[in-house]
Amino acid sequence: MTDRQDDQTLSEETINVSRDSPLNGAGVAPDPAWFEQSVIEPPFARHVLTTPLHLDAAVESRTNSWTDWSGYTVAEVYTSVEQEYDALRTRAGLSDISPLVKYRLSGREAVPYLDRLLTRAVGALTIDQTARVVLCAGDGNIITEGMLFRLAEEEFRLIVRSSHLDWLEQSALGFDVQVEDVSGTIAGLSLAGPSALNVLASAGMKNPEALGKGQAVWVQMGGMPVYISRTGMLGGREYELWSDPSDASVLWRRLLDVGRPQGVRPVGAAARDIARLENGIALEGVDYQSAFTALDSAEARSPYDLSLGRLVDLDRQVFNGRKALSVIAEEGSAHVLVGLEMNLTEGVVIGPICIGDRRVGQVKSHAWSPSLQCVVALAVIEASALGTSDGFTVETGSGDRQPVKLAKRPFLPLI
């Protein structure tokens, strides 16, 4: 914007100068090129937001392949998807998950506030425990989902995929609670894979096996305070490390240095996405749209549609979306999230799911699973179609129909 304005002022000056130019008086015709506006392109078409680990990621990147995650630029692939996937499933992979949105919710009434905001009660959550949570809009559809950490008696951290400060603040009306977006003050790293435990131990974490699923703990790692939680969506052993952004780079180096001998490598978004899909987790913005961003309300999903009914506690009287959700719970949800397996040998573009000629849903996430040696996919289909379990076909990009079979989620059960 500024560039452009400067540019305009400049050209106006040029015009003024040329009018007064002695050349004009001398009867020399002005060169039209003088008046041409040269539009100076800004160096980048848009702002690139980088995470605290951007330079470290750039050092590791052999492909220069990047992708956008909530506006942040993160590595799509560092070396090759196969290698990175292999690291995730057989050794360990280190990833930058800093673009996740983090909120700090604190105050005397943080618990009642969260009870009203979320579909489940959080009062029973002990300090350093986490809970998977969904936020629902008034119509019962999911706004976003994420993890809630209880940091202290009256302090929580909510980590979600997309930014909803406005909603959190609206919900705070009448509660003694502070809502802060602390995304910029916390860096996130994910360490996932069978060797993750050993890597953490080598990196200086004492007694890492004591950390149970869904628990978190403050750890001194090389003199840096790091909050380590056993959370994540890739399945298997997975840790997420939350640190000060200025420490993140050192932490990253340290984990790679001690981890490399054990097979740890940086893992980009592409391999993580395959692992996430194998774990059978539907992703906001991919498998369904947030209640606030769905252009077509049919793209938004309630927790029941995604088999997340266990996250909804209807016994409580008031929480956002309760009224709508109790109706859905009573009538049964019209849609259901299913896992699909297909014996297709190569990655293909796939679309609608049909029974006979009837379209019953649409495949969203799908990928070739190296572990399962088949294509796995997630789809939200009409609940009524479930009774007829065989006879599902899926249309591929080339127009032919391929048979698919329903599969249990997670596709790849890992301990």
Place this chain on the structure above:
Amino acid sequence: MSDDALRYDAIVIGAGHNGLVAAGYLAKAGKSVVVLDAAALVGGAARTAEISPDYQISTAAHLVSSFPRKIEKDLKLSKHGLIWATRDMATVALDRDGKHITLSSGSKSDLMTIGAHATRDADAWKLFDARMRKYVKLIAPLLEGPLPEMGKETPSKLATMMALRLEKLGPADLRTFMQLMPSSIAALLDRSFEGDLIKGALSLDATLGHHTGPHTPGSAFALVYKRALEASGQGVGYPVGGTGALTEALATSAEAAGVRIRLESPVAQIIVEDGRTKGVRLEDGTVFEAPLVMSSADPKTTCLDLVGARHFEAPVATHIRRIRMDGATAKVNLALEGLPTFENFSDKEYGGRLLIAPDMGTVERSFTAAKRGELTLEPVMEVVIPSYHDPRLAPMGHHVMSIILPNMPYAINGGWDANKDVLMKRVIDTLREYAPDISNKVIAGELLTPPELEESFGMSGGHWHQGNMSFDQLLAFRPAPGMANYEGSVEGLYLCGAGTHPGGGLSGLPGKFAVDTALAAEKKQ
């Protein structure tokens, strides 16, 4: 006091006209009811008080134009002291040169007063009035009861109902109606009339009390809506003893039916447990228990202050928070030591509803000034001389004059203390242009600014209607989207004030509809 004395079937918060109507109907349905009000007198904004000794006046609301006969009969108000001084006040647009226009009936003499300004307008008025009547008929069913509950079939049922009525309207009227809906009253009047005075008066009528100007989109519909509400009443009327007499009759009727009215009992909290109302707590700590709580306080006060936002889902609380309540009306009450002399006035005019709005520009300028937090130079106003109909309001030969001043900013630049005298002077100066001797006759007067009205009548933001009555805050959107029929609110809690459908004005309908809804819900269970 024993516990039983504090336990009722229903609690009504606010002893204004809507609260008392609700109490009356609840008692009629066989419920034990207590009405709680912070004030020392019943009446809310419909209260009669003294300006100075022996000069009585309706302090705030000064006319009853939409109170339905049905409520009057159901609650036996005439038996309990309600006597109408007049039920048929003419609407008179005052002219500086004495060529006043009378708008109420379609009589020949009235039409002549219109024709005196622009010959064409007399015919135009007949057409305008007839069209208005048709539009009123069109939307009247929406004001006859609580809005139908939003079920699966409701949209199609509503659509069918409206479609039938629209079809009946015929293509020509339909077109003008569709054009009218989003229109400003200025655009509508410019299409219909030539004369400045009639346009000024009608635009004042459409915008009175709404914090809108003649050029505000949607103000044309406001006139239709006002007319429709009036049609549910029986003409513009004035009860003997002022509007306070109406609420007193309501109170007497309620008490006769067994309702207990407890004054000087400000409610601090509506107690909600497990999503249900349990009762209310007064500021002094007394707890009244009842499964049913009806609040005639405005929706924001009721839901956000008395109940608490936490008891509503966030979208609902947000909708309530966003209700626009721009109070923009002031009141002037004068005690006069004789009838002021208006040029060319006969009995009918003295007893009429006098509109001072020489043209639409003046009305628009008063709105523009209010928007900027300023006082308009030429206030527009609605004036009545109640003592003309009800001589007991003032000593023999003396009179009281009641003036509603629209477009007075709630937050005024420099504060109201610095502006009250200026405004009073401007009001008198404006009146003097029509009744030159008025300044010699004023012996006492009071000016109630929007903040003062808020203070003395508990009107949040000084808003008479508990929320702007623009199209986006009416019908299914009143008090807030998703809250018509009390969806999304606390079980057992009902709003019964002007903030709910069908809105402001001394109609009692919000109170009646709330009871209808509550009783219907009870039956269902």
